[in-house]
Amino acid sequence: MSSRSVCLVLLLAIVALASALRADTRQSKPPATSAASHDRRADALKHDAITEIDALQTLTQQMVDSIFSFGELGFHEFETSKYLVRILKENGFRVEEGVAGIPTAWVATWGSGKPVIALGSDIDGIPQASQKPGVAYHDPLVAGAPGHGEGHNSGQAVNITAAIAIKKLMERDRITGTIKIWPGVAEELDGSKPYFVRAGMFKDVDVCLFSHVSSNLGTSWGSPSGTGSIDVIYNFQGESAHAAGAPWRGRSALDAVELMNIGWNFRREHLRLQQRSHYVINNGGDQPNVVPPTASVWYYFREIDYPRLKELWDVGTKMAEAAAMMTDTKMTSMVITGEAYPQHSNKAVAEAMYANIQRVGLPQWSDADQTLAKALQRELKVREVGLASQLAPLGQPVPEERNMGGGSDDIGSIMWTVPTVTLRYPANFEAGPGHSWANGVAMATPIAHKGSTAGAKAQALTMIDLLLDPKLVAAAWEYFKTEQAKSPNYPYRPLIRPDDKPATWLNKNIMDQYRPAMQKFYYDPTKYKTYLEQLGIKYPTVR
Ligand SMILES: [Zn+2]
Numbered sequence: 391m392s393s394r395s396v397c398l399v400l401l402l403a404i405v406a407l408a409s410a411l412r413a414d415t416r417q418s419k420p421p422a423t424s425a426a427s428h429d430r431r432a433d434a435l436k437h438d439a440i441t442e443i444d445a446l447q448t449l450t451q452q453m454v455d456s457i458f459s460f461g462e463l464g465f466h467e468f469e470t471s472k473y474l475v476r477i478l479k480e481n482g483f484r485v486e487e488g489v490a491g492i493p494t495a496w497v498a499t500w501g502s503g504k505p506v507i508a509l510g511s512d513i514d515g516i517p518q519a520s521q522k523p524g525v526a527y528h529d530p531l532v533a534g535a536p537g538h539g540e541g542h543n544s545g546q547a548v549n550i551t552a553a554i555a556i557k558k559l560m561e562r563d564r565i566t567g568t569i570k571i572w573p574g575v576a577e578e579l580d581g582s583k584p585y586f587v588r589a590g591m592f593k594d595v596d597v598c599l600f601s602h603v604s605s606n607l608g609t610s611w612g613s614p615s616g617t618g619s620i621d622v623i624y625n626f627q628g629e630s631a632h633a634a635g636a637p638w639r640g641r642s643a644l645d646a647v648e649l650m651n652i653g654w655n656f657r658r659e660h661l662r663l664q665q666r667s668h669y670v671i672n673n674g675g676d677q678p679n680v681v682p683p684t685a686s687v688w689y690y691f692r693e694i695d696y697p698r699l700k701e702l703w704d705v706g707t708k709m710a711e712a713a714a715m716m717t718d719t720k721m722t723s724m725v726i727t728g729e730a731y732p733q734h735s736n737k738a739v740a741e742a743m744y745a746n747i748q749r750v751g752l753p754q755w756s757d758a759d760q761t762l763a764k765a766l767q768r769e770l771k772v773r774e775v776g777l778a779s780q781l782a783p784l785g786q787p788v789p790e791e792r793n794m795g796g797g798s799d800d801i802g803s804i805m806w807t808v809p810t811v812t813l814r815y816p817a818n819f820e821a822g823p824g825h826s827w828a829n830g831v832a833m834a835t836p837i838a839h840k841g842s843t844a845g846a847k848a849q850a851l852t853m854i855d856l857l858l859d860p861k862l863v864a865a866a867w868e869y870f871k872t873e874q875a876k877s878p879n880y881p882y883r884p885l886i887r888p889d890d891k892p893a894t895w896l897n898k899n900i901m902d903q904y905r906p907a908m909q910k911f912y913y914d915p916t917k918y919k920t921y922l923e924q925l926g927i928k929y930p931t932v933r
Contacts, residue, residue, distance in 0.1 A: 432858050435559055436749070439850040442555035443843060449554075450846060451839040452913075453477070453547035454817070455921035457513065458523065458834040459913035461537040463897040464514035464576025464727075467494040469912070471513070471573065474546055478571065481554050490589040492582055492892050495575045497591060500557055501568040505596040505856050505863050508808070509553060509849065510583075510801070511545025512574030512602070517900060520908075521827040523834035524922050525931040526765035528827050531911050535904040539830045541603030544817040544842045546573060548601045551846035556853045567857045570595065574800070578825075579727035579896060580621050583800040584886045587807050595808045596863050597739055597856055599849055600801050603833075604814030606778040607747050607844055610785020611740035611811070613877065617666055617692035618699050618732035619798035620885045621725065624650065624710040625673075628719040630683035640681030641718045644674055647687045650713035654689075657705065664795040665702055666692035688726060694793050695732050696879045703885075727893045729885035731802030734874055735785075736809035738865035739852070743811055744784040746851035752778055752816060753840035762930035763819040766831050769933070770821055777819045777837065797824070806874075806882035809866035813852075815845025834913075834921045835929060 443450075453474070460469040471494045475485050483498040494513075519539025520530040531537070553569050560567060572591065575582035592598065626647060631640030651669060658667065669689045675682030691706055693699040707723060714721035755763075755777045767774045804810050817838040822828030832838055855862055874880060911925070918924035 432854055435854050436851045438559055439555050439854060440847050442558060443551055443846045443850060446551050446554060447843055450547045450551045450842050451920065452915040453550060454544050454838050454842050455834045455913045456915065457543035457546065458538050459911055459921055461515045461520060461535065461908055463517060463536045463901055464579045464581050465492065465494060465894045466897050466901040467513045467575060471496060474550065474573070477550060482557065489591065490582065490585040490892065492575055492585065492894060495573060495582055498571040499568060501560060503566040503568060506568040506570060506594050507853055507856055508570040508572060508592065508595045508598040509549040510572045510574055510598060510600045511549050512542040512577035513546060514542055514576050514578050516540055516578060516825050519827045519830055521830040522925065522927055523831065524762060524927045524929045526762055526831060527769050527933055530827065532904060532907045535908055536900065537827065537830050538833050539826050540824065541818050541829060541833045542577065543833055544603050544838050545601045547842045548815055548845035548849055552850035552853060556850050565857050576727065577800060579893065580619055580730040580798070580800040581727040581892055584728045584803040584884055585892050587803045588884065592804060592807045597866055598804055598808050598810040599813060599852060600810055601813045601815060601845055601849060603817045605816060605818055605820045606782045606814065607750065607752055607816050607848060608782040608785060608814045609740045609743045609747065609811055611735045611737040612787025613732065613734050614785065615788045615793050616733060616796040617694050617798050618696065618802055619690050619692045619730040620699060620703050621690050621727045622703065622706065623672065623686050623688045623724050623726040625684065625686040625722050626714060626719045628681070628683050628717065631681045633679045633681050637681060642681050643685035643719050644682040646713040646717040646719045646721070647671055647674065647685045649716055650687060650709050653709040653712060654706065657709065664694050664793060666795050692795065692798055694790065694795060696883060725886050725890040727896065728800060729803065730798035730800040731806055731882065732879050733799065733802045734805050734877060734879065735811045736866050737869045737873065738862060739809055739811045740784065742855045742862055743813060743848060743852040747781065747848045749851065750844055750847040752781060753844050756836065758930050759837050761932060762832065762835065763821065765930065765932035766821045766828060770828060772821055775820060778816050803882070803884065806879060809870045813845060813849055815841050815848065817841030817845070
């Protein structure tokens with residue numbers, strides 16, 4: 391018998407034993423109080439879903455570790471998508487690939503009829519974030535290469551595990567409904583979700599459950615602290631000339647870029663404290679002895695609501711026009727990747743999800759997990775709090791006057807299209823500054839595996855509520871159309887313009903440069919139980 395068959399037999403035995411035990415407890419004990427509002431059928435189904443997800447832990451771990459090992463940047467998640475599409479097809483999902491004009495985007499669908507529940511999560515990595523998992527100091531697998539420095543390797547494991555478990559229960563109990571799964575391609579570039587909305591991907595969707603890595607298990611409703619974002623490239627066109635022989639005949643596009651940036655950095659002092667703006671010069675010319683005839687600068691403008699975001703963008707464009715005037719160059723701008731509309735989570739669904747979060751609870755962390763967490767916290771000189779030990783309360787809306795800005799996610803575009811909530815699951819711990827090698831340390835270790843399993847349970851239990859309780863779907867839409875509609879962000883007005891297209895060419899050079907070296911470290915689950923085992927890393931490795 392192969393080791394796989396042994397596993398299967400063992401697994402079936404565990405499932406049988408667990409359901410026998412459940413039958414007993416159900417007779418002798420009423421459902422837990424956190425589930426008191428749900429009927430007994432939902433309670434029994436939730437019990438079964440948890441059992442199913444526990445039985446899928448190996449698959450969850452393999453997905454987390456595999457995607458970590460691919461470490462792909464936005465729009466180039468080819469290995470990741472190929473791998474996930476294969477798993478989804480093997481599990482009976484129909485998959486449409488290359489959706490919304492994005493080669494690495496897809497939608498997987500199973501089931502029929504209402505409700506239609508869409509599960510989404512991001513899949514892209516961070517430039518220069520390569521890191522050996524389980525090592526509590528900076529130690530790249532491939533120096534300079536991208537990696538999962540935000541933890542986007544775990545969200546699809548959460549969603550797909552939940553979907554496989556729920557599909558099985560829906561088949562067993564003949565429950566009507568449709569499950570859709572989609573990937574957040576190029577989230578770090580705000581690059582796909584507004585285009586998904588534009589392509590009509592959410593037309594028939596009743597509720598969207600998004601998942602994102604975190605240091606705790608939680609969710610929230612209303613507007614969170616944070617911003618929306620628009621990503622714009624300003625291109626300048628000048629005249630080339632010999633930089634020493636005839637500089638007076640040149641018009642430097644790079645001068646325009648620099649003057650725009652100087653103008654912006656002076657103006658920054660007189661902008662609202664809530665704004666965030668940052669840029670990189672993505673084309674600064676070719677070599678110093680050629681007056682740069684072309685140059686461009688790539689800005690992210692962020693503000694907390696749609697009207698202010700538009701205003702901030704207008705200020706940026708004014709700076710660019712002025713810089714072009716000063717240098718006798720021509721300026722054109724394009725929305726380079728996309729937009730992140732300001733976020734808003736649905737109250738009815740978040741409350742249902744939070745009850746499920748309380749039922750699931752936090753994973754049991756081992757001494758090794760705590761040692762890794764505290765060692766990295768020590769390394770980064772932040773508080774040595776270890777891993778989350780207590781559930782966060784249900785997140786409440788952040789009043790405008792208390793929102794001091796922060797990050798964005800292009801899930802915002804979907805949140806104004808259908809009722810949506812974000813599930814945060816504890817596949818990481820507090821330590822890293824975000825978008826850094828440090829945020830990748832935990833992401834292919836037992837911390838990420840257990841955190842993703844906990845996330846899958848919370849996601850699955852919420853799917854059960856949506857499948858069995860049409861009143862919940864109705865309440866979600868009621869909130870969406872009345873309460874959410876009071877926001878200055880309503881109605882959804884896409885910031886991407888009709889002729890803007892996903893910038894699928896971005897990151898190609900970086901991936902072409904590093905992929906050959908990274909390929910040597912792709913995880914092979916047929917040979918190694920875990921990625922840590924394949925890499926020969928002692929868990930945890932600390933100074
Ligand atoms: Zn993210």
